[in-house]
Amino acid sequence: xxxxxxxxxxxxxxxxxxxxxxxxxxxxxxxxxxxxxxxxxxxxxxxxxxxxxxxxxxxxxxxxxxxxxxxxxxxxxxxxxxxxxxxxxxxxxxxxxxxxxxxxxxxxxxxxxxxxxxxxxxxxxxxxxxxxxxxxxxxxxxxxxxxxxxxxxxxxxxxxxxxxxxxxxxxxxxxxxxxxxxxxxxxxxxxxxxxxxxxxxxxxxxxxxxxxxxxxxxxxxxxxxxxxxxxxxxxxxxxxxxxxxxxxxxxxxxxxxxxxxxxxxxxxxxxxxxxxx
Numbered sequence: 001x002x003x004x005x006x007x008x009x010x011x012x013x014x015x016x017x018x019x020x021x022x023x024x025x026x027x028x029x030x031x032x033x034x035x036x037x038x039x040x041x042x043x044x045x046x047x048x049x050x051x052x053x054x055x056x057x058x059x060x061x062x063x064x065x066x067x068x069x070x071x072x073x074x075x076x077x078x079x080x081x082x083x084x085x086x087x088x089x090x091x092x093x094x095x096x097x098x099x100x101x102x103x104x105x106x107x108x109x110x111x112x113x114x115x116x117x118x119x120x121x122x123x124x125x126x127x128x129x130x131x132x133x134x135x136x137x138x139x140x141x142x143x144x145x146x147x148x149x150x151x152x153x154x155x156x157x158x159x160x161x162x163x164x165x166x167x168x169x170x171x172x173x174x175x176x177x178x179x180x181x182x183x184x185x186x187x188x189x190x191x192x193x194x195x196x197x198x199x200x201x202x203x204x205x206x207x208x209x210x211x212x213x214x215x216x217x218x219x220x221x222x223x224x225x226x227x228x229x230x231x232x233x234x235x236x237x238x239x240x241x242x243x244x245x246x247x248x249x250x251x252x253x254x255x256x257x258x259x260x261x262x263x264x265x266x267x268x269x270x271x272x273x274x275x276x277x
Contacts, residue, residue: 037187037244038187039186039187039245040140040141040186041141041188042187042188042189043189044077044078044079044140044144044186045076045077045078045189045191045192045264046078046079046081046179046180046182046191046192047078047079047194048081048154048175048176048179048192048193048194049080049116049120049194049254050085050193050194050195050254051082051083051085051086051087051088051112051175052083052085052089053195053196053197054194054195054196054254054255055082055083055085055116055120056085056086057196057255061196061254061255062123063123065260066120066123068258068260068261069124069149070149071261072260072261072264073127073128073149075264076264077144078149079140079150079151079152079182080117080120080124080129080150080151080152081151081152081153081154081178081182082113082114082116082151082152082154083154083174083175083176084109084112084113084154084155084174085112085116087112088108088109088112091108091109091112092105092108092109096168096170100169102162102163102164102165102171103158103159103162105162105170105171106155106158106159106160106162106171106173109155109171109175110153110155110157113153113155113175114153114155117151117152117153118131120151121151124149124151127149128146128148128149129149129151130143130148130149130150131152132150133152134152134157136150136152137182137185140186154175154176154179155174155178156173156177156178156181158171158173172233172235173233173235174233176193176232176233176235176236177233177235177236177239179193180236180239180246180249181239183246184243184245184246187245187246188246190249190250191249191250192249192250192251192260192264193232193249193250193251193252194252194254194260195231195252195253195254196253197251197253198213198253198270198271199214199215199231199251199252199253199270200213200214200217200222200251200271201213201214201231202214202227203229204228213271214271215268215270215271215272216268216271216272216274217273217274218273218274218275218276218277219241219273219276220237220241220277221276222237222273223237223238231251231271232251240275241275241277243275247275249272249273250263250268250269250270250271250272251270251271251273252269252270253270
């Protein structure tokens with residue numbers, strides 16, 4: 001790109017289509033052309049291990065999953081992303097009572113998610129498990145070349161700059177969003193959410209036994225339904241609608257042995273939510 005000098009000025013610019021633009025004009029943004037998005041790790045699976053649904057249950061839920069991850073690690077490259085769970089909800093409640101702003105609450109949630117990543121990476125350490133942080137994303141390929149199983153805390157690094165929610169102060173972008181955004185930025189093969197339910201239902205099946213199971217649905221269609229409760233954070237659906245690389249997510253029941261293996265092998269179990277616009 002050549003340098004050009006502004007008329008009647010000593011200021012230099014790099015000549016490009018973006019020169020002198022505000023980057024907020026609707027028409028201008030629509031006119032831009034992009035190359036196909038680079039997918040750095042297209043053979044890697046991002047696996048989100050739920051905090052409240054899995055980790056908080058202790059050995060009876062976690063250890064069978066650790067065994068299944070190890071059994072699949074040679075065939076399927078995985079990044080394990082950890083949720084916060086009950087302890088994050090406890091600290092949220094205290095912070096809300098004390099009047100903490102959303103950015104502080106987000107930082108508190110990150111610390112709990114990181115505790116869980118330390119525990120999971122320690123359990124996986126005899127098999128190549130390694131705890132990584134957000135700044136280690138460029139090193140992931142090197143870790144995989146060495147046979148490692150990276151474990152990362154799921155809370156996205158918005159921290160003090162967390163987006164303000166439409167209601168209240170609980171951060172809208174929590175560990176489900178972090179796992180999905182990680183999958184999107186590395187161009188992952190797929191993003192699997194391990195929960196303690198079969199997948200998505202029309203209502204919370206723990207409360208409403210008549211809730212209907214939904215095996216497959218579009219993200220925008222699901223947003224339009226405006227259901228009272230969801231098995232994943234609503235912000236994930238908003239991200240999925242705008243996805244570039246990872247255009248569907250899969251939600252499985254991690255309490256059933258073999259479900260993770262089946263999902264890694266491409267079998268449709270649980271619920272698939274896909275980009276539909």
